[in-house]
Amino acid sequence: MPERVVENSTCPLLTSVELEKYMQTTGVRRRHCAVPDGSICSSDLCFKSANRLIEELKWNREEIELLVFVSQTQDYKLPATSCLLQERLQLSTNCMAFDISYGCAGFVYGLSVLSSILSTGNIKKALLLVGNTQSFYASPEDKSMSLLLGDAGTAMALSYDLKASEIYFSLHTDGRGKDMLIVPDGGCRNPYNIQSTVMEEFEDGIRRTRLHEKMDGLEVFSFGLKAAPTAYKELEAAYNIMEKEIDYLCLHQANKFLCEKIRKKLQYPEKKVPYNIEEFGNTSGATIPLLLVTKLREQLQSQSLNLVGIGFGVGLSWGAVNFHTDKIIVPELLTL
Amino acid sequence: MIMTLEEFVIKIAGEFDETPIEEFTPDTEFKALDEWSSLSGLSIISMVDEELDKQVTGADLRSAVTIGDLYDLIQQK
Numbered sequence: 236m237p238e239r240v241v242e243n244s245t246c247p248l249l250t251s252v253e254l255e256k257y258m259q260t261t262g263v264r265r266r267h268c269a270v271p272d273g274s275i276c277s278s279d280l281c282f283k284s285a286n287r288l289i290e291e292l293k294w295n296r297e298e299i300e301l302l303v304f305v306s307q308t309q310d311y312k313l314p315a316t317s318c319l320l321q322e323r324l325q326l327s328t329n330c331m332a333f334d335i336s337y338g339c340a341g342f343v344y345g346l347s348v349l350s351s352i353l354s355t356g357n358i359k360k361a362l363l364l365v366g367n368t369q370s371f372y373a374s375p376e377d378k379s380m381s382l383l384l385g386d387a388g389t390a391m392a393l394s395y396d397l398k399a400s401e402i403y404f405s406l407h408t409d410g411r412g413k414d415m416l417i418v419p420d421g422g423c424r425n426p427y428n429i430q431s432t433v434m435e436e437f438e439d440g441i442r443r444t445r446l447h448e449k450m451d452g453l454e455v456f457s458f459g460l461k462a463a464p465t466a467y468k469e470l471e472a473a474y475n476i477m478e479k480e481i482d483y484l485c486l487h488q489a490n491k492f493l494c495e496k497i498r499k500k501l502q503y504p505e506k507k508v509p510y511n512i513e514e515f516g517n518t519s520g521a522t523i524p525l526l527l528v529t530k531l532r533e534q535l536q537s538q539s540l541n542l543v544g545i546g547f548g549v550g551l552s553w554g555a556v557n558f559h560t561d562k563i564i565v566p567e568l569l570t571l
Numbered sequence: 572m573i574m575t576l577e578e579f580v581i582k583i584a585g586e587f588d589e590t591p592i593e594e595f596t597p598d599t600e601f602k603a604l605d606e607w608s609s610l611s612g613l614s615i616i617s618m619v620d621e622e623l624d625k626q627v628t629g630a631d632l633r634s635a636v637t638i639g640d641l642y643d644l645i646q647q648k
Binding site: 256260379439451452453454456457458460461492493496500 | 616
């Protein structure tokens with residue numbers, strides 16, 4: 236978590252009345268944001284988390300044979316950031332490392348990839364690093380984005396265990412929604428050019444360049460309202476998951492208004508659905524692991540928990556996961 | 572779930588706090604109301620999901636001009 240905090244109440248784009256309404260709807264009062272000058276990258280946040288986790292687990296670094304870095308704010312276009320992290324974390328060169336370019340559903344997708352690889356039994360220890368410093372993708376003149384996004388980097392350790400309980404997934408993609416959350420220029424399809432830096436006007440007083448992230452708020456809301464409950468219901472139907480047996484439902488912290496609608500649709504009581512969006516905003520793929528650390532740390536360390544996570548967003552992609560933990564080690568939240 | 576156009580107009584009116592209910596008819600151009608904002612759009616999407624169990628998209632809201640247009644669109648889903 237970057238130490239630097241940006242208070243939404245100081246935003247010059249909205250009147251204080253509009254600001255208060257916005258903060259009540261989205262739930263975001265402040266965010267931790269890295270300065271986009273290369274001083275703090277997603278990899279740095281994930282590195283610090285992973286390093287502390289390895290130390291507290293007392294893991295032998297040589298035994299970690301898989302590292303996956305899930306992010307859409309990689310250090311370089313190439314090489315993959317996971318390679319850099321392998322070196323920084325002093326892992327063996329026997330370690331398999333790769334990036335997954337994913338956002339909001341990134342934790343669920345990443346967990347499915349790691350758990351699938353581990354389940355063959357060939358690899359015994361793995362790290363799932365999910366992080367984003369995408370707050371700078373928001374145009375400072377885009378009120379729909381600039382008050383929403385926060386930065387974070389997380390690390391989760393997984394190990395092969397014959398006695399481990401099942402992990403259930405429901406995963407989906409719909410590329411028809413590609414334009415609903417997109418940074419148009421800077422990739423290979425629309426290479427960076429002088430036009431990319433021009434501020435363009437859009438409806439509702441929004442201004443952004445083609446290097447900023449565009450979000451179609453109405454479409455994304457409509458999508459999330461349908462996708463998240465659908466993914467959950469698929470898990471419910473396929474694996475007989477019942478609300479009364481689930482300890483906590485961890486929703487991707489997209490927007491509190493949306494998440495509350497999802498919670499009510501799934502008929503989960505408030506006490507089972509933690510939020511940290513007020514303090515950290517929408518940190519993309521990191522939202523679910525960040526919830527675990529900031530809201531469920533004590534419970535994760537002292538109890539066995541039955542958890543559901545639902546991620547949904549950019550792609551469009553969405554997914555739900557049901558997993559169990561048993562008195563796991565959870566280091567405190569760190570800052571950089 | 573079935574809802575008449577009249578009931579739908581009332582439901583839409585319910586998503587606006589400041590505009591008097593008399594201003595809401597099937598011919599009301601809801602996006603032209605002073606009170607309209609992107610938050611109104613989210614509220615309407617949510618209301619249709621809750622009351623009618625149907626998905627209204629951003630494209631639907633953009634293409635419908637009047638409340639009646641939106642009602643017709645939803646009926647076809």
